[in-house]
Structures are given as structure tokens and as C-alpha cells.
Amino acid sequence: MYISDGLIERIIREDVPCLDLSTALLDMGGYPGMISFHAREEAVVAGVEEVLHLFDKFSLRVVVSCRSGQAVAPEEVFLQAFGRAADLHAVWKVAANVLEHCSGIATRTRRLVRAAQRVNPRITVLTTRKLFPGTKEMAVRAVAAGGGWPHRLGLSETILIFKQHLCFLGGVEGLAGVLDAVRARACEKKIIVEVEDADEAARLCRAGVDGLQFDKVPARQLKDIVGDLRRIAPAVTLLAAGGIDQENVAEYAGTGVDALVTSWVYFGRPVDMGVRITGV
Known part of the structure; x- marks a missing residue:
């Protein structure tokens, strides 16, 4: 399904209107790091493609990814990426919110x-x-x-x-x-x-x-x-x-x-x- 650039820009801008003040003040943005996502319960994952578009905006390198609609077990890592600390922190909450809410809808729908x-x-x-x-x-x-x-x-x-x-x-x-x-x-x-x-x-x-x-x-x-x-x-x-x-x-x-x-x-x-x- 088509995902518009406008949607991705809008959800980024909601959480990062100017800069990540905490990361900038700590002067740690250039350090390399890794971000990974897992469900703490059985779930049908959704929102993955939106988050991958988000990661692409911040040049993150994805190494693990499932597709929306896949059932996952508790603690199973279904999405993982590498990038700069500043970029990982910029996407962190936006990506988590998209995955949590979309997966809630998908899980209830499947049920x-x-x-x-x-x-x-x-x-x-x-x-x-x-x-x-x-x-x-x-x-x-x-x-x-x-x-x-x-x-x-x-x-x-x-x-x-x-x-x-x-x-x-x-x-x-x-x-x-x-x-x-x-x-x-x-x-x-x-x-x-x-x-x-x-x-x-x-x-x-x-x-x-x-x-x-x-x-x-x-x-x-x-x-x-x-x-x-x-x-x-x-x-x-x-x-x-x-x-x-x-x-x-x-x-x-x-x-x-x-x-x-x-x-x-x-x-x-x-x-x-x-x-x-x-x-x-």
C-alpha cells in the first residue's frame, strides 16, 4: 500500500519540530548505535512499512525487519537498525507509537x-x-x-x-x-x-x-x-x-x-x- 512522504514528514515534525534538545546538549549525536523493537505479548505487527520509511529519512541501516501482518511472539525482535545516536533518538518514540497503535488495531482485527x-x-x-x-x-x-x-x-x-x-x-x-x-x-x-x-x-x-x-x-x-x-x-x-x-x-x-x-x-x-x- 502507498505511504506518502507527507505522512512521514508530518509524524516526524510532531515529535521533532526543531531539534532533540537532550541529545544535542549531551553532545552524543555522532556516536554509532543500534535500535531494536520487540513485543512484550503475542501480537500481529503493523505499521512496519511506515517505520521503515521513517528510518530511511534518517539514513538508518535496517538489519532485521518483518512485514505488517506477521504474528510475533513475546520478546521476538522484529525490527532492528543501526545509525547515529541523534537519528536513533529522533525516530525512537515516533516509531514506537506507530508500531504500538497500529499493531493494536491489527491484533484486534485478526482476533x-x-x-x-x-x-x-x-x-x-x-x-x-x-x-x-x-x-x-x-x-x-x-x-x-x-x-x-x-x-x-x-x-x-x-x-x-x-x-x-x-x-x-x-x-x-x-x-x-x-x-x-x-x-x-x-x-x-x-x-x-x-x-x-x-x-x-x-x-x-x-x-x-x-x-x-x-x-x-x-x-x-x-x-x-x-x-x-x-x-x-x-x-x-x-x-x-x-x-x-x-x-x-x-x-x-x-x-x-x-x-x-x-x-x-x-x-x-x-x-x-x-x-x-x-x-x-
């Missing part, structure tokens, strides 16, 4: 995907765009490293119609009246509508929408709805969203939907990483 696919091997875990602004590039790559995919990257990408749209159109009936026109203007796109109950879902299926996203419908109830909708429109794409997490993912995976949409993977503790810097 969710495996739990869901034990129930339904064909189901997909999709992640929302409900993340902290400015972190999307790294978060999306971390999700992919864990085996998930983004639900939608932004408003320009997909047609997803909410009740906040329907209130301007006259509800479900109003939407049904403009579906053909919408489809003609964006013939290569699926039209997905978020719903909250079975009646709305059935009416929209009969109107010819391509997919439905169920928001916060209990799993037991959703399973019955999915069965009914498959009889009305066998090819309709069905998504479950709203509150899906590690505790209920297996139950939702058993409802018969095609994909699970979640924000849960973004919100949790980072992976506990250890960093060692030594002179050589």
Missing part, C-alpha cells in the same frame, strides 16, 4: 476475523471511518494487516444512504421513486441503504436496492430477517453494523449476513512494545 470466520468462513470484517481524524492512512493499513478491509474510505467512494438522507426524500417510498435515476447516474456502483427494521428492509429489497446495512439489530432478530430477505432478493448484499465486538462477533457471523461492519478494532489499548537502544 475478530478469526472468530467470525470460524462460524462463517466466507464472511468479511469491514471497518468504519469512525476513527480519530488524521490517522486514517495508518489505521486502514493496520486493518488490512489484520485481515479486515475498510467499509468505505470516504464519502466519494460508495453510495450508502442513511435515514439522514431519507428525511429529505420522503422516506423509503421517496427513495424508491428515485432509485432508477440514481442507478443511471452511477451505473457501476451498488446502492446500499441503512435500515433498522424488517419492514423497511423488505420494502427496499422489493424496490431493487443492491444492499442493506442493518444498524444495531439484535443478532437473533437479524437471523430471521436475513432468511426472509434472501427469499425476496437472493442476491442482495446484507451487512450487520452497530456495536459488533469480540463478545458478539460469532453470534452476528451466524446470522447469514455477508459482512460485519465495526469500529471496535480502533478503540483499545496499544500493543505493549519494548525498545532497546545501545551503543556499538
Whole structure:
């Protein structure tokens, strides 16, 4: 996946706006040294490619590196590089923060995907765009490293119609009246509508929408709805969203939907990483 120079410059500038005052005052910046990273727990590592770009900016020589998406054991060194002490200290915290937070997302994603696919091997875990602004590039790559995919990257990408749209159109009936026109203007796109109950879902299926996203419908109830909708429109794409997490993912995976949409993977503790810097 593409990593922009702008992203790397921005995260460096946040931590080193001018200089590393401590290292400069100690007059130790030119000494050679080594930096290495390990997880203190089992984890799926992510953010590695971003950190390698960061290392390249400071001319560090990488001698050990894994790929994002690799599972690592506690104390296993997965990234190691040599360089000047000033450069090692400049990248230290930025690299640790990227690896810890991205690996947290990837680890939770992998956990969710495996739990869901034990129930339904064909189901997909999709992640929302409900993340902290400015972190999307790294978060999306971390999700992919864990085996998930983004639900939608932004408003320009997909047609997803909410009740906040329907209130301007006259509800479900109003939407049904403009579906053909919408489809003609964006013939290569699926039209997905978020719903909250079975009646709305059935009416929209009969109107010819391509997919439905169920928001916060209990799993037991959703399973019955999915069965009914498959009889009305066998090819309709069905998504479950709203509150899906590690505790209920297996139950939702058993409802018969095609994909699970979640924000849960973004919100949790980072992976506990250890960093060692030594002179050589």
C-alpha cells in the first residue's frame, strides 16, 4: 500500500519540530548505535512499512525487519537498525507509537476475523471511518494487516444512504421513486441503504436496492430477517453494523449476513512494545 512522504514528514515534525534538545546538549549525536523493537505479548505487527520509511529519512541501516501482518511472539525482535545516536533518538518514540497503535488495531482485527470466520468462513470484517481524524492512512493499513478491509474510505467512494438522507426524500417510498435515476447516474456502483427494521428492509429489497446495512439489530432478530430477505432478493448484499465486538462477533457471523461492519478494532489499548537502544 502507498505511504506518502507527507505522512512521514508530518509524524516526524510532531515529535521533532526543531531539534532533540537532550541529545544535542549531551553532545552524543555522532556516536554509532543500534535500535531494536520487540513485543512484550503475542501480537500481529503493523505499521512496519511506515517505520521503515521513517528510518530511511534518517539514513538508518535496517538489519532485521518483518512485514505488517506477521504474528510475533513475546520478546521476538522484529525490527532492528543501526545509525547515529541523534537519528536513533529522533525516530525512537515516533516509531514506537506507530508500531504500538497500529499493531493494536491489527491484533484486534485478526482476533475478530478469526472468530467470525470460524462460524462463517466466507464472511468479511469491514471497518468504519469512525476513527480519530488524521490517522486514517495508518489505521486502514493496520486493518488490512489484520485481515479486515475498510467499509468505505470516504464519502466519494460508495453510495450508502442513511435515514439522514431519507428525511429529505420522503422516506423509503421517496427513495424508491428515485432509485432508477440514481442507478443511471452511477451505473457501476451498488446502492446500499441503512435500515433498522424488517419492514423497511423488505420494502427496499422489493424496490431493487443492491444492499442493506442493518444498524444495531439484535443478532437473533437479524437471523430471521436475513432468511426472509434472501427469499425476496437472493442476491442482495446484507451487512450487520452497530456495536459488533469480540463478545458478539460469532453470534452476528451466524446470522447469514455477508459482512460485519465495526469500529471496535480502533478503540483499545496499544500493543505493549519494548525498545532497546545501545551503543556499538
